[in-house]
Amino acid sequence: xxxxxxxxxxxKSGNNSQRKHQKNIWRSEINDIVRGGxxxxxxGIPLLYTMEVWWIGSSATPAMMLxxxxxxxxxxxxxxxxxxxxxxxxxxRPYQGVTETVEAMGIxxxxxxxxxxxLRELSPGVSLKEALGKTIYESVPFSLGVALANHLLGExxxxxxxxxxxxxxxxxxxxxxxxxxxxxxxxAIVIGFNIAPTDEIATLAAAVSEPWLLAIIATxxxxxxxxxxxxGFSAQDKRRKHKGIFQKPFSETMICYLISLVAAAIMLWFxxxxxxxxxxxxxxxxxxxxxxxxxIGGAAxxxxx
Amino acid sequence: MNHQPQEDKQxxxxxxxxxxxxxxxxxxxxxxxxxxxxxWIKQPSQKPPLLVVTNNQPLRKINGQxxxxxxxxxxxxxxxxxxxxxxxxxINGKVEETGEQQIEFLSRKExxxxxxxFSQNPEEGELILRVASYKLP
Numbered sequence: 001x002x003x004x005x006x007x008x009x010x011x012k013s014g015n016n017s018q019r020k021h022q023k024n025i026w027r028s029e030i031n032d033i034v035r036g037g038x039x040x041x042x043x044g045i046p047l048l049y050t051m052e053v054w055w056i057g058s059s060a061t062p063a064m065m066l067x068x069x070x071x072x073x074x075x076x077x078x079x080x081x082x083x084x085x086x087x088x089x090x091x092x093r094p095y096q097g098v099t100e101t102v103e104a105m106g107i108x109x110x111x112x113x114x115x116x117x118x119l120r121e122l123s124p125g126v127s128l129k130e131a132l133g134k135t136i137y138e139s140v141p142f143s144l145g146v147a148l149a150n151h152l153l154g155e156x157x158x159x160x161x162x163x164x165x166x167x168x169x170x171x172x173x174x175x176x177x178x179x180x181x182x183x184x185x186x187x188a189i190v191i192g193f194n195i196a197p198t199d200e201i202a203t204l205a206a207a208v209s210e211p212w213l214l215a216i217i218a219t220x221x222x223x224x225x226x227x228x229x230x231x232g233f234s235a236q237d238k239r240r241k242h243k244g245i246f247q248k249p250f251s252e253t254m255i256c257y258l259i260s261l262v263a264a265a266i267m268l269w270f271x272x273x274x275x276x277x278x279x280x281x282x283x284x285x286x287x288x289x290x291x292x293x294x295x296i297g298g299a300a301x302x303x304x305x
Numbered sequence: 306m307n308h309q310p311q312e313d314k315q316x317x318x319x320x321x322x323x324x325x326x327x328x329x330x331x332x333x334x335x336x337x338x339x340x341x342x343x344x345w346i347k348q349p350s351q352k353p354p355l356l357v358v359t360n361n362q363p364l365r366k367i368n369g370q371x372x373x374x375x376x377x378x379x380x381x382x383x384x385x386x387x388x389x390x391x392x393x394x395x396i397n398g399k400v401e402e403t404g405e406q407q408i409e410f411l412s413r414k415e416x417x418x419x420x421x422x423f424s425q426n427p428e429e430g431e432l433i434l435r436v437a438s439y440k441l442p
Contacts, residue, residue, distance in 0.1 A: 025320040025321065025322045025323075026322045028322075029320070029322035029323060029325075029326055030322075032326075033326060055409070055410055055442070058384060058410055058412050059384040059386075059410070059412065059442040061345075062341045062342070062344050062345030063345065065341045066338065066341055066342070066345075069334075069337070069338060069341075099323075099327050102327065102330050102331050102334055103326055103327060103330040105330070105334055106329065106330025106331070106333040106334055107330070109333055109334070109337055110333060125415070125416060126415070127412055127413050127414045127415060128340065128344060129344045129412070129413065130384075130412045130413075130415070132337065132340055132341055132344065135337075136337065136341070
């Protein structure tokens with residue numbers, strides 16, 4: 001759709017440089033949205049794996065939902081004035097804060113609805129009011145994450161801890177493959193430790209069937225790729241130049257997904273949510289479901305190195 | 306120096322792409338607010354929960370146990386929490402076996418299914434399925 005309209009605009013103008021400019025506009029716009037979405041996932045995913053939030057959403061009255069939306073709007077607006085998800089920041093336009101807040105909330109609502117759908121918390125059996133409540137309450141942390149996207153993973157490396165560690169890396173001359181793998185593991189553990197000991201994994205596993213597990217795998221890989229290679233967070237250019245065994249974007253994403261899965265399985269075993277007596281299908285299902293947050297954490301971890 | 310103000314001016318104009326994003330985002334937001342308002346106006350939420358439990362599926366016999374599927378639906382307005390479903394099997398007027406199940410949340414029009422497991426054939430006696438209690442969340 002977008003490509004077609006782009007083509008139409010281009011053919012009308014028939015100007016080569018303008019075409020290039022137009023292409024850049026769409027590219028940077030999509031990058032901005034992806035960056036916002038990634039920030040949302042980083043911030044919002046732990047709350048998506050919290051049953052209580054689903055219940056609060058289910059039993060919320062429409063008045064409370066509207067209040068939640070208004071409060072989110074205010075907080076996101078205030079955050080937008082300092083950070084935001086767009087690059088370069090554009091403070092100088094009229095109503096810029098308002099439009100970006102609307103966009104952040106739009107991204108938050110879509111992302112949270114998508115993950116709720118993926119985890120089968122939204123399904124045809126759920127009533128409209130309940131679905132709205134769940135989506136709205138889960139979208140709050142997502143929208144905050146979108147508003148904090150630039151902040152979460154540093155921008156231009158100014159105040160991020162990235163620079164310090166990378167300088168250390170250079171002096172020690174660490175093996176880049178090893179540092180990547182350990183960064184993935186650390187990120188996966190930081191996010192996964194919040195979720196692994198809770199009952200949500202088992203609850204979600206009960207509701208998810210095989211095709212949905214495949215969809216969860218695909219989503220995990222896609223979000224991980226987007227965070228590391230697409231969203232234009234601080235260390236992206238450095239990452240593309242990074243040399244190591246798995247440093248092609250595709251192979252790196254795959255290897256790191258596998259590491260995040262193993263980390264998820266180990267954490268589940270550590271918290272005795274999985275035992276050796278459980279059949280391997282349970283191990284697989286639970287690891288894939290916890291794998292979604294750990295992969296996101298792992299991707300963020302790699303950027304922070 | 307002369308270049309700077311011109312660039313600023315150019316930055317002030319939103320690109321087509323940004324307009325598309327903004328219109329889609331506002332469409333989503335307005336849509337959600339509209340749907341919430343719609344449920345608010347339409348909601349019969351003053352009505353208390355009305356819980357109905359049925360067993361319209363055939364029972365199964367596995368390893369000498371009788372599986373009796375049930376379905377509980379909230380036909381009222383408000384969400385019910387901790388819905389307690391009880392099954393009693395009376396044979397010759399005496400309660401031989403009971404089963405109990407708790408359902409965490411049952412919002413309006415929501416349906417939950419499960420099964421009671423008895424060791425005696427329910428068809429030989431009288432099976433009573435009922436909702437014993439709930440609480441408001």
